[in-house]
Amino acid sequence: MVVDVKTRETSEVETEQLATGCEAIAEAIRLADVDVMAAYPIRPYDGVMQAAAKLIANGKMDVEYIVADGEHSQFEIVKHACAVGSRVFVGSSGVGWFYAFEAIAVTAGLRLPVVAICGNRALDDPGAFGTEHNDSLAVRDLGWLLPWAETAQEALDLALMAWRVGEDRRVSLPVAIGLDGAFLTHSQHIVKIPTQAAVQRFLPKFDLGDRLLHPDNPITIAPQVDQDWLMEIRRQNDHAMRQALGVIREAHADFKTIFGRGGDSPFLDEFMTEDAEVVVIGQGTLSLPMKVAIRRLRKEGHKVGLVRLKWFRPFPTEEVVRSLGRFKAIGVVDRDYSFGSPFYGGVLYNEIRSALYSQASRPAIVGFIAGLGGREIEQPMATEIFEKTEAAARTGLPAGDVCHWIGVRE
Numbered sequence: 001m002v003v004d005v006k007t008r009e010t011s012e013v014e015t016e017q018l019a020t021g022c023e024a025i026a027e028a029i030r031l032a033d034v035d036v037m038a039a040y041p042i043r044p045y046d047g048v049m050q051a052a053a054k055l056i057a058n059g060k061m062d063v064e065y066i067v068a069d070g071e072h073s074q075f076e077i078v079k080h081a082c083a084v085g086s087r088v089f090v091g092s093s094g095v096g097w098f099y100a101f102e103a104i105a106v107t108a109g110l111r112l113p114v115v116a117i118c119g120n121r122a123l124d125d126p127g128a129f130g131t132e133h134n135d136s137l138a139v140r141d142l143g144w145l146l147p148w149a150e151t152a153q154e155a156l157d158l159a160l161m162a163w164r165v166g167e168d169r170r171v172s173l174p175v176a177i178g179l180d181g182a183f184l185t186h187s188q189h190i191v192k193i194p195t196q197a198a199v200q201r202f203l204p205k206f207d208l209g210d211r212l213l214h215p216d217n218p219i220t221i222a223p224q225v226d227q228d229w230l231m232e233i234r235r236q237n238d239h240a241m242r243q244a245l246g247v248i249r250e251a252h253a254d255f256k257t258i259f260g261r262g263g264d265s266p267f268l269d270e271f272m273t274e275d276a277e278v279v280v281i282g283q284g285t286l287s288l289p290m291k292v293a294i295r296r297l298r299k300e301g302h303k304v305g306l307v308r309l310k311w312f313r314p315f316p317t318e319e320v321v322r323s324l325g326r327f328k329a330i331g332v333v334d335r336d337y338s339f340g341s342p343f344y345g346g347v348l349y350n351e352i353r354s355a356l357y358s359q360a361s362r363p364a365i366v367g368f369i370a371g372l373g374g375r376e377i378e379q380p381m382a383t384e385i386f387e388k389t390e391a392a393a394r395t396g397l398p399a400g401d402v403c404h405w406i407g408v409r410e
Helices: 021-031 047-057 071-083 094-099 101-109 152-167 196-202 230-259 284-299 317-324 347-356 379-395
Strands: 002-006 011-020 036-039 064-067 088-092 115-120 175-180 188-193 268-271 278-282 304-309 311-313 329-334 364-369 403-405
Touching: 011 021, 021 047, 021 152, 021 175, 021 188, 036 047, 036 071, 047 064, 047 115, 071 088, 071 094, 071 101, 088 094, 094 101, 101 230, 115 152, 152 175, 152 188, 152 196, 152 230, 175 284, 196 230, 268 284, 268 317, 278 284, 278 347, 278 379, 284 304, 284 379, 304 317, 304 379, 317 347, 329 347, 329 379, 347 364, 364 379
Parallel strands: 036 064, 036 088, 088 115, 115 175, 278 304, 278 329, 329 364, 364 403
Antiparallel strands: 002 011, 011 188, 268 304
């Protein structure tokens, strides 16, 4: 199908196709004119490998496609390719992501804008192929930018944003896009595929500038500095992460102008929040079952809504505080766990509590852990989440634990 997409700048013609989240990422790799991609199969990210291989075999994409001997080698390949000026892509899932952890940590420390996806799945042991966010979240403090996609369309769009933001010289940090295993990596959606010309207007060519590793440019890569310069280097990375917030805002504005998508905010997506007293916040495909519950509860007179967080790192504290501060209570739904954390909550729960702590008037914050390992968040579970959050709005938080495990068999 061919459709006309009119933007404020120009009129473009783009195609529509039925694609999984993984297939949408492969299209983004083609459109971004990636130079080098490394691959090693682990579910559920491996659908990107297969889709990219088909594009290459059909003559639709020209990329150096290297099948590695393992996840560690896979991330080392793109790290070094990026250092010599190549636009790169890589991906993994679950324990494969952890096997590459040395290279993943070094990539952020070196300020190399590698773009990756993490097809989120449960870590072994016990393992499952379904969604958990702990694999991606393991790098949250290392200097990786971490967005999460809701749909296959957003997966493609976020990938283009990732190269734009990560490669910006004010940032120059790696980006790992979270795709919920099975729910997004393997489910099909109608996806609008932009034209190459439109992508070229949005995404400039990759240029490392004076940080390019080349014989004519003698620089040190991966130095061992001990106490002499390490704090200064860490502070530079901190500055880059702070800069990323503004760069994301700029990229989002340009993306919306050229492609006509992206919503009002680059960081948050709100659903039925205008008159809401209580909202739930979460990431990724969680919003799909929650929206169904919200429509039903609205018919019953409940003033409930949803806020979806698009970027976990950099954490958009200003936007989160401005949005969530106007509600009576917030239910934070984690598809992850953080054993032994304050109030035994999930990672996002404690981030939200921290962001709102310094506000003079704070809503009640209730934590929920749900849908681990790919378990469906069914409508009775969604209803329970809203009921407990509404109760906190009426009577305040109960004594003791304020984080609940939802849908767990006794």
